[in-house]
Amino acid sequence: NTRIYLLGATWSEEREEIVAQDWTPCLSSLEEARHFNELAADVGTRLKVHLAVDTGMGRGGFVAEDLPKTLAELMTLEHLEIEGLGSHLPSADEDREFTLKQFACYEKVLAELGGADRFQWRHLSSSAGLLGYPAGSCNLTRPGLLLYGVSPLPEHQQKLQTVMTLKSRVTLIRTLPAGHGVSYGRSFVTIRPTRVATVGIGYGDGYPRHVSGNGAEVCIRGQRFPLLGRVTMDQVMIDVTDGPAVTEGDEVEMFGPNISVAELAVKASTISWEIFTGITPRVTRVYL
CATH class of the missing domain: 3.20.20.10 (Alanine racemase)
Incomplete structure (x- = not known):
């Protein structure tokens, strides 16, 4: 009815x-x-x-x-x-x-x-x-x-609780030497030995490619880590050199309670609405 x-x-x-x-x-x-x-x-x-x-x-x-x-x-x-x-x-x-x-x-x-x-x-x-x-x-x-628990008027955001989180997991961790390129176009090159985590998510899942090079971060074990290089179709790379020890299989928050969708949208030069509606069908939905 x-x-x-x-x-x-x-x-x-x-x-x-x-x-x-x-x-x-x-x-x-x-x-x-x-x-x-x-x-x-x-x-x-x-x-x-x-x-x-x-x-x-x-x-x-x-x-x-x-x-x-x-x-x-x-x-x-x-x-x-x-x-x-x-x-x-x-x-x-x-x-x-x-x-x-x-x-x-x-x-x-x-x-x-x-x-x-x-x-x-x-x-x-x-x-x-x-x-x-x-x-x-x-x-x-x-x-x-x-x-989604997000206010289009920032002054009202404190009244709301975010109810959607986009997550993935670390699939691989390697240490790259100084001078090593990361991702397509080599837009990022390491300046020191760098511990790089590969995360199984990309623009094919709806994570915006336009955050590349704009200071985007993810959250692992309660700490923020920076994105390295360009977002690829199925994977992104994260600098986990500093902070708590990150291991393969760790959960990665792309946006949610620690990384707001509004922050991500600004870094992608878009709006929160597009981020939410752009999550593709291949991403598993879990309703709590």
Whole structure:
């Protein structure tokens, strides 16, 4: 009985299955609405739908100024039950002034469409919206990054506990002499005898290649150790010369409670969302 919401626009060939499964699409156009209405009529049902309004994201939804005029036609589609109104915040973690304007725009459109009583469900906030802004008339939120225990607003991170860790293990340890290159391109060359641990993870698993040469570290036995050279498809190399004795088979934290995903993302010139969603299927998931 769990309701599934489809937040993006849908392809026409997907819609028959959506109606059959009684999923809830968020509509962005009259074309979508008319087609869903026809499909629902064919099977004698009423499909619950939400309307998406574009308050500034530019990715989908009815243009805010047009939606009140469009609602009249939407209301003639007898096999659709319009139960929600949603929008999305593109810069709630970067531009407070614009985000507040989006909230105001949403409230204006909501009022023009008949007010909060017209829609059972009203939603706008992402993780940053939930943490940093008043809810207004909304009674649903759509957190993403927060589900991992990570805040898009750094000032709120202390309230959260990281719930995802990416781990691997040491597969090999060798001591390389001074002047020895490490990894493709020999972008790193040892300047002293160096104890190098090879770890069984790489960009083929979703560990970002762009951290190469940018000071990335891992955590082994509670201590940080630096990455050496370039991240390869299946392996990375770590300098374990200093600190506690590292042995083959030791667990290696790539990110988690000791190496934050935000830190890793900065060193990869990307965002935490991309790190989380980029972990590939070949990495074993363990749910606790």
